[in-house]
Amino acid sequence: MTLKNSLAKATAKSAYWLLHDVLHRGGTSLPGKLAVAIDPDILKSIQQDFDLVIVTGTNGKTLTTALITRVLEAGGHQVITNPSGSNMIQGITGTLVTSRVTSNNGKKPIAVLEVDEANVEKVSSAIKPRMFVLTNIFRDQMDRYGEIYTTYDKIVAGIRNAPQAVVLSNGDSPIFTRGDFPNERLYFGFNHVSPEDYQPSKAPTNTDGILSPTDDSVLHYDFITYANLGKYFSVTDQFARPNLRYQVTAVTKLTPKYSEFSIDNTPLRIEIGGLYNIYNALAAFAVGREFEVPANAIKAAFESNAQIFGRQEAINVDGKDVTIVLIKNPVGTNSVIDMMLTENDDFSLLALLNANYADGIDTSWIWDAEFEKLHASHLQAIATGGERYRDMQVRLKMAGFADQSVYEDLTKVVDAIKSLPTQKVYIAATYTAMLQLREQLRSAGYIKGGF
Amino acid sequence: MADYTIAVAHLYGDLMNTYGDYGNIIALTYYAKQIGVDVDYQLVSLGDDFDADQYDFVLFGGGQDYEETIVAHDLQDKATEVKQYIENDGPLLAVCGGFQLLGHYMMMADGTKVDGIGVMDHYTTNMHDPKLTVRNNERLTGNIVIKNNETGEEYHGFENHQGRTFLGESERALGTIVSGNGNNGMDQTEGVIYRNVYGSYFHGPIFTRNGNLAKRVLTTALTRKYPSIDWQSKLNAIPTETF
Numbered sequence A: 001m002t003l004k005n006s007l008a009k010a011t012a013k014s015a016y017w018l019l020h021d022v023l024h025r026g027g028t029s030l031p032g033k034l035a036v037a038i039d040p041d042i043l044k045s046i047q048q049d050f051d052l053v054i055v056t057g058t059n060g061k062t063l064t065t066a067l068i069t070r071v072l073e074a075g076g077h078q079v080i081t082n083p084s085g086s087n088m089i090q091g092i093t094g095t096l097v098t099s100r101v102t103s104n105n106g107k108k109p110i111a112v113l114e115v116d117e118a119n120v121e122k123v124s125s126a127i128k129p130r131m132f133v134l135t136n137i138f139r140d141q142m143d144r145y146g147e148i149y150t151t152y153d154k155i156v157a158g159i160r161n162a163p164q165a166v167v168l169s170n171g172d173s174p175i176f177t178r179g180d181f182p183n184e185r186l187y188f189g190f191n192h193v194s195p196e197d198y199q200p201s202k203a204p205t206n207t208d209g210i211l212s213p214t215d216d217s218v219l220h221y222d223f224i225t226y227a228n229l230g231k232y233f234s235v236t237d238q239f240a241r242p243n244l245r246y247q248v249t250a251v252t253k254l255t256p257k258y259s260e261f262s263i264d265n266t267p268l269r270i271e272i273g274g275l276y277n278i279y280n281a282l283a284a285f286a287v288g289r290e291f292e293v294p295a296n297a298i299k300a301a302f303e304s305n306a307q308i309f310g311r312q313e314a315i316n317v318d319g320k321d322v323t324i325v326l327i328k329n330p331v332g333t334n335s336v337i338d339m340m341l342t343e344n345d346d347f348s349l350l351a352l353l354n355a356n357y358a359d360g361i362d363t364s365w366i367w368d369a370e371f372e373k374l375h376a377s378h379l380q381a382i383a384t385g386g387e388r389y390r391d392m393q394v395r396l397k398m399a400g401f402a403d404q405s406v407y408e409d410l411t412k413v414v415d416a417i418k419s420l421p422t423q424k425v426y427i428a429a430t431y432t433a434m435l436q437l438r439e440q441l442r443s444a445g446y447i448k449g450g451f
Numbered sequence B: 001m002a003d004y005t006i007a008v009a010h011l012y013g014d015l016m017n018t019y020g021d022y023g024n025i026i027a028l029t030y031y032a033k034q035i036g037v038d039v040d041y042q043l044v045s046l047g048d049d050f051d052a053d054q055y056d057f058v059l060f061g062g063g064q065d066y067e068e069t070i071v072a073h074d075l076q077d078k079a080t081e082v083k084q085y086i087e088n089d090g091p092l093l094a095v096c097g098g099f100q101l102l103g104h105y106m107m108m109a110d111g112t113k114v115d116g117i118g119v120m121d122h123y124t125t126n127m128h129d130p131k132l133t134v135r136n137n138e139r140l141t142g143n144i145v146i147k148n149n150e151t152g153e154e155y156h157g158f159e160n161h162q163g164r165t166f167l168g169e170s171e172r173a174l175g176t177i178v179s180g181n182g183n184n185g186m187d188q189t190e191g192v193i194y195r196n197v198y199g200s201y202f203h204g205p206i207f208t209r210n211g212n213l214a215k216r217v218l219t220t221a222l223t224r225k226y227p228s229i230d231w232q233s234k235l236n237a238i239p240t241e242t243f
């Protein structure tokens, strides 16, 4: 390490100490900025200290990164990771230069970093990763200019910086078979359906990324797990889903609060509902096995770290069991709907729609979410609200739910919850609607603290 | 089983389906059902035949650039039948990319020129075109309100496009800009009307927020198929979602 490197690292560390330990702010971007200002090559200079795993994709990065961290720790590795939200180059630099790295039992420390898709190339040009983990690529919020193939090209540009790195991808997502790079490619996916239960069909209409990389024909699927993920094949040539190195071999139980399934015949349980979270667990399992963590240690890591799944918030409102879920795009909303289909008790739904910048200013995505499927659930009552309550009201009306109570004003939202007929209540809200909702619940005394 | 059915073709519904375009079919079905009409939905995609005589309504939505290039190529094989459908006064809603591909050509953001099928007389240039005098190099994104001066109807929606469309001699705009940008940000036009074809940059989707337009198009489709029935009165008797 040169003097300049040391200086950069020391400056960053003291900035981190000031922010974190004195001011009690969780900022990691300032130390990163300081370090880069003093030595733009800081990342290159520290890369021999650890192995790097980059986790990227449009959805599921944060939970996958957290799970990989727990899994590798369970395997006896020392792990450095970035806090969620610090997934751009500055935050990553901050994380790396402020971490104390020591090797453990002769095992090299591992940095597991969630990296924004557009920042993969920058990070991998500074530090050669040992592994890339690709979760999925779905169309993101609709008012932003982003196309899935453009997003994937950015990731591929980053992969090309590190031809020695293993690329571990979601094999159920057709887009990940695209791209020209020499790296070793491994895939994980679902194989829980036996061939006699296959129901071959053309790709569903309301998704994207379903073109074959060989001839751009529309793919067919033996089964679909959700969105465009599943066991796909081409009818025009021999192209099909690649062989899976790691696979979900059984899905035993799906509930809104936990899932039970097997990966490579190891029975597992995670304390969160939703098929998409099984994909996150599968990615973590795959990374763990690649680093030779035993399957039973991975199982224990999933079961002993229940708190990391705490993204769905449960609140008690005068005896009502209220669960708040964030909605922002069709794929995420469909996952929430699928989760509600696994609810065995009667429940009510309060759907809150805003269209501020943080929500996405275009509300048209609600038409791509399949609220119609809720007819097959135990849904008993629907209420709608938020600044764009009218859009949500009409969406649900046209989905066949004519009978709704409508709350134009979120100051009535606590009363709305209380007047719903069931003990279980799900609230699906866009980001700023959720903040407003939380403020109402806080001032009514149902939740404590700020946010 | 209802007594009446309309056959709806969703052109490239598996590839051109961004921004809730499918919602237009949800809305059309919602109104149709209330007056005892079934909607028979069919996807018409790559390599499929499009038979001009088989459909009572066609939706052609927008897509990502990559998919749009592939669709543009395949569409050439369907051009004759699509033209025949349009010239036979078949009702069609074309949104964004679909609207662009019915015209002469479109320029993608990266400058690639993609041929449309030219069954309608507009063309689409991109946001980098030097002849643009308004908001060049920017996407046109935001809420939009337009007014159709022939019917007096106002339509509300959201636009999100980089392409700039200029209408041809034989085409009328769907509406004049009240607020927002429209086809090109310059000439105050939004969308197109040609025979029974409605084109627009509205994502919203347009039929869900503008029940007046949904009912107008549904009336056209039903009257064309079942001319002896007063569909307009039936549709007037049910509530319209407009917001």
Ligand SMILES: [Zn+2]
Binding pocket: B019, B062, B096, B097, B160, B161, B201, B203
């Ligand atoms: Zn568009």
